[in-house]
Amino acid sequence: MTLKTLKDIQIIGPDGVEDNEYVKRLLRAEAVKWVKKFDKEREDGGMLRGEWEKNWIKHFFNLTEADLQEEKK
DSSP states (O other): OOOOOOGOOOOOOOSSBHHHHHHHHHHHHHHHHHHHHHHHHHTTTOOOOOOHHHHHHHHHOOHHHHHHHHHHO
């Protein structure tokens, strides 16, 4: 199986039970933080460093602009 996005991951907890939704929510929240960090660095005069990483994170974690706006609230 080729891993394409977060949707493709099946997470099994220590008790052997699938724990996908909780873990995926945590991972998505962390991904949003990283995207915002890259955006802030760029606003502060940083170079395009992080642009590729930001785009990869947004793709892998299936983040939309709405997701990023939602987290600002």
